[in-house]
Amino acid sequence: MKKIINDPFNFVDESMEGILAAHSNLLKAAEGNVRAIVRADAPAAHKVAVATGGGSGHLPVFLGYVGRGMADGCAVGNVFSSPTSSQMKQVTKAVDSGRGVLYIYGRYQGDMMNFDMAAEDCAEDGIEVQTVLVTDDVASAPREEWQKRRGVAGLFFAYKIAGAKAETGSDLSSVRTAAEKAVSNMRSMGVALGSCTLPTVGRPTFSVSDDEMEIGMGIHGEAGVQRCKLENADQIAATLVDYVAEDLPFCKGDEVAVLVNSLGGTPLEELYILYREINRLLTERGIQIYRPYVGRYACSMEMPGASLTLMKLDDELKELLDAPAETPFFVQN
Amino acid sequence: MKKIINDPFNFVDESMEGILAAHSNLLKAAEGNVRAIVRADAPAAHKVAVATGGGSGHLPVFLGYVGRGMADGCAVGNVFSSPTSSQMKQVTKAVDSGRGVLYIYGRYQGDMMNFDMAAEDCAEDGIEVQTVLVTDDVASAPREEWQKRRGVAGLFFAYKIAGAKAETGSDLSSVRTAAEKAVSNMRSMGVALGSCTLPTVGRPTFSVSDDEMEIGMGIHGEAGVQRCKLENADQIAATLVDYVAEDLPFCKGDEVAVLVNSLGGTPLEELYILYREINRLLTERGIQIYRPYVGRYACSMEMPGASLTLMKLDDELKELLDAPAETPFFVQN
Structure with a gap:
């Protein structure tokens, strides 16, 4: 196993300790728990x-993505595992300024169970909690059941939109509505x-032959929609654009974040x-790229592969997307 | 070969076309050459x-790192190969506002030959060019010959310092002096x-056994100082800190960028x-971290490994380090 680690069972805590040491100007641990991370200025007043x-x-x-203009706090589980409801509760209590808390997370069973328990506990303490599940992964359920899909890289857009809306001073229902619009307007597809x-574990979770790839694999290695020969970049771009664009669908005249x-x-x-060809294919379809993001936003450690997310924009989403943000891993002026 | 590419011989041009398509608000091609990239507003006036x-x-x-507060332009070679002098000349002409151009690049023979030729040609056209070579890689030459070393991740700090100094309106010699101070104050060491x-090529350039690592390997796979058993993260941190700290040397009371x-x-x-332990070890030595950077700043495509760079700071370097910057891959407020 070619990893720079100490005891594998300390992987998460040591990595969190490093993050807190490096970013103490932006982040702090709620109640001293390195698995319950919040903005350094939490609770951010009046929002x-x-x-x-x-x-x-x-x-x-x-x-x-915890920071100004995005999320206020995050509960941190083991590798590929849900955090506990008590970690979520610590985060919730530390970020609530009295105006309520919006939970945004990917739709996975373990997370749903624990977040729901935390929300119930917090309600008893007088903290209002509402929830938006991110369900952007086209590969994980049929089109008509898109609200049952898993959440993948689209989480980034959900934080960006909800965080920017919250910074405007809007109330909880308005922030939830903006996040829901973002989620219903976005679709993703990946290839591993x-x-x-x-x-x-110390060995790869699964194997993909040297000349193969898997379309639609989840970010924890969940089975995708097709195992096939490794295609070239332009072919992969076409596959991803086809799956994503035809699902919402994204149509001629639409403006999108990519x-x-x-x-x-x-x-x-x-x-x-990949972006070069995606840009060409979207232009060919009459879909206009309003703002592109290219990089590592939602990873599976060292997994080779890529994903495409599109989010259809209206004036409100454009304004929220363009708003400034500052987190340890993403800064936008 | 597990890569998302088309024809391998189009790798660089297609990647450049993608970058220009994604970042047209920040970058443009000088004279239409995708291998000669400059700030979108080049030449930036009066600097x-x-x-x-x-x-x-x-x-x-x-x-x-081409953008406001860092570099104004960049000539782009083939993978791991120097760009040509004519590409450098195109960049130089496109970025010069009449106040001269500072070349900053890593000390590699091919780059030196071609940059020197470009500088001579530009001098004939009346453009004043001065040069600072980045030589931060401790592994590549003995301590007393540090000015003959290769440039690696410290390039980031050199751009940051010189770019910030140039934005203040300083003249060419002052910008060069600031960059020289940054270079003489920094040291790096990596492990692959x-x-x-x-x-x-389509196959790995070299092989490292599953239980081995190489200390001091260059970013093109140049031989390092030692091939040894894969150590754990804390041991690797100690090795990197020892090599780097004892070379300048960095001493008790020093403030550093990491x-x-x-x-x-x-x-x-x-x-x-890694950062968690580096932070602990530097603190133990009485060396104070003024500002840490953790992430992917200077890569060798998908190579697994990491490097540590320290730069000793004085008041001028702190101010320049803290100045804002906005490039496609690095934003600092």
Whole structure:
């Protein structure tokens, strides 16, 4: 296992301790718990808070987007595992300024169970909690059941939109409505060229032959929609655009935000080769790119592969997308 | 070869076309050449320009740091190969506002030959060019010959300091002096856990056994100082801190900028496990971290591994380090 780690069972805590040491100007641990991370200035006064959480191993998601203009706090689970409801409760209490908390996270069973328990507990303490599930992964359920899909890289857009809305001073229902619009307007599809290795397991979770790839694989290695021969970049771009664009569908005249995301191991050079063709294909369809993001936004540690997310924009979403943000892993002026 | 590419011989041009398509608000091609990239507003009026260049495959270095507060332009070579002098000349002419151009690049023979030729040609056209070579890689020459070393991740700090100084309106000699101070104050050391694969070759450049690592390997796979058993993160941190701190040397009471850089394949989680121990070790030595940077700053495509760079700071360097910057791959408020 080619990893720079100590005891694999300390992987998450040590990584969190490093993050807190490096970013103490932006982040702090709620109640001293390195698995319950909140903005350094939490609770941010007079605004609705956005809280999230999920398993480790996906940096910058989830924790990396805690900061001004995005999320207020994050509960941190073990690698690819849900955080506990008590961690979520610690986060919720630390971020609530009295105006309520919006939970935004990917639709996974473990997270749903724990977040719901935390929300119930917090309600008893007088904290109002509402929830928006991110369900952008086209590969994980049929089109008509899109609200049952898993959440993947679209989480980034959900934080960006909800966080910007919350910074305007809007109330909890308005922030939730903006986040819901973002989620219902976005779709993602990924392709994996190989596996990552869980530190405590020490060998790849699954294998993909040297000449194969898997379309639609989830960010924890969940089975995708098709295992096939490794295609070239332009073919992969076409496959991703077809799946994503035809699902919402995204149509001629639409303006979109684009996210071309590395699953971790795939370098920036390759992402831009993909973006080059995605840009051409969207233009050919009459879909206009309002703002592109290319890089590592939601990873599976060192997994080679990439994903495409599109979010259809209206005037409100454009304004919220353009708003400034400052987190340890994402800064926008 | 698990890469998302088309024809391997189009790797660089297609990647550049993608970058220009995604970042047209920040970048443009000088004279229509995608291998000669400059700030969208070049020549930036009334300031000294900073120009750089180098082989592809290292994103965000070199090209990714073209923007406000850092470099004004970059000549782009083939993977791991120097750009041509004519590309450098195109960049130089496009960025010069009449106040002269400072070349900053890593000390590699091919780059030196071509940059020197470009500087001579530009001098004939009345453009004053001065040069600062980045020589931060401790592994590549003995301590007393530090000015003969290769340039690696410290390039990021050199751009940051020189770019900020140029934005203040200082003259060419003052910008050069600031960059020289940054270079003479910085040292780097890396460790590679494996190889990357050149697109046109299709197989790893070298092999590292599953239980081995190489200390001091260059970012093109140049031989390091020691091949040894894979150590754990804390041991690797100690090795890197020992090499770097004892070379300048960095001493008790020094304030430093720290860069913990992934060579590409190593994920953020592991970088922070490294940073956690580097932070502890520097504190133990009485060296104070003024500002840390953790992430992918100078890569070798998908190579697993990491490097540590320290730069000793004085009041001028702190102020320049803290200045805002906005490039496609790095934003600081």
